[in-house]
Amino acid sequence: MSNKGNKTSRREFVKSTSTAVVGGTVGLNLLFPKGAFATNQDTIKVGLIGCGGRGSGAANQALAADTNVVLHAMGDAFEDRLQSSLKNLADVHPDKVKVSPEHQYVGFDAYQKVIDSGVDVVLLATPPCFRPDHLTAAIQAGKHVFCEKPMAVDVPGLQKIYQAARMAKEKNLSLMSGFCWRYHFPKRETFQRILEGEIGQVRAVYNTYNTHYLWHKERQQGWTDMEYKLRNWLYHNWLSGDHIAEQAIHSLDMMVWALGNEMPVRAMGTGGRQRRVEEIYGNVYDHFAISYDFDSGAKGFHFSRQQKDTTRAYHLEILGTKGSCLIDCNRRKHEIFDLDGKKVWRYRGDVNDMYQTEHDELFAAIRKGEPINDGEWMANSTLLALWGRMVAYTGQAITKEEVLASKEVLGPDIDAYNWDLAWENAPIAKPGITAFK
Secondary structure (H helix, E strand, O other), rough: OOHHOOOHHHHHHHHHHHHHHHHOOOOOOOOOOOOOOOOOOOOEEEEOOOOHHHHHHHHHHHHHHOOOOOEEEEEEOOHHHHHHHHHHHHHHHHOOOOOOHHEEEEEEEEEEHHHHHOEEEEEOOOOOHHHHHHHHHHHHOEEEEEEOOOOOHHHHHHHHHHHHHHHHHHHEEEOEEOHHEEEEEEEHHHHHHHHOOOOOEEEEEEEEEEOOOOOOOOOOOOOOOHHHHHHOOHHHHHHEEEEHOOOOOOHHHHHHHOOOOOOEEEEEEEEEEEOOOHHHHHHHHHOOEEEEEEEOOEEEEEEEEEEOOOOOEOOEEEEOEEEEEEEEEEOEEEEEEEEOOOEEEEOOEEEEEOOHHHHHHHHHHHOOOOOOEOOOHHHHHHHHHHHHHHHHHHHHOOEHHHHOOOOOOOOOOOOOOOOOOOOOOOOOOOOOOOOOO
């Protein structure tokens, strides 16, 4: 099957996967740098860890990114998720899905079995609580990695991400992030213009991620408390990091992109539960409002919510000394204005499938032996989200030094996970009462 014919859209593929759920190879050529593939005659073997909608979508894109790539191993905590993902991927890529029964791993230790199965590239798409240990294990084993966002749910976990990113550089391994907007052609050109000074010095960035409710799975007979929570991981902050980290993080990433990846020095904000207050929604908030202060004097203003029947808003307004920029993801607008409000530019070029471009560029880098490493900035953008959650939960202003020194661990050690583990949610945070740790 041709590469072109395999490029099923992410939306179509994830939809089919969600509905299903409710090879001879040649080793690495040692004459080339470790992790590089000499020619397209070398088959790149991929392992998928986390077989939900996002993981299945990533695998679909990975298989479409290169003419000689196969899916070699799959791992998930749930058998049903793995099997539904495997079926859908095999339907789309019948010649590239080579996952034998002995390479289908189920359980909390499945990640290590996938890593040890002989794969060259690992796709990490489990709930984010597992990301630090999964990434560390993959890099230690010398694997190239696609790492979905967010990268951690607490700062101690994020410190492992920083360390793994440095290790990936030392080992000449590619580390690709799931911050897909960085791979979107319209945004790349727009942000390049901003960074080249087209609107002058950036003084403020207003960014939003306001959306509706997401899915929730009803408890089934026989599910333990751990299974119920893990199947609804969005609503437990020790599994997801809260929705500012799991979803709205994209807007925070673009905020610092506009500032040349400068990190703020101080944050303050608020948040809470107004609409999504039922017990089934765990201990996460349904809205956040955070302000970030930068050494340059710039300000960042972030607003996000997940509330039913409310107006959606997913955009950035970037204000500079010479003009302004509007990026409206809902209406697909990328425009620049002068100080009088006159439109002076709008994007008119190609609009790509950014999810596919991520994998196209990842596998091209692997072939060339020229690693991509998103590690530092993807960790920094995750820090922005965890920082925003902390100031909202506590009601306190927190500096960069203070947040980086946080010792708060939200969930159990990775080796402690089992289906009978009774891990209680922390109480719903109350600003002014919940302490910063």
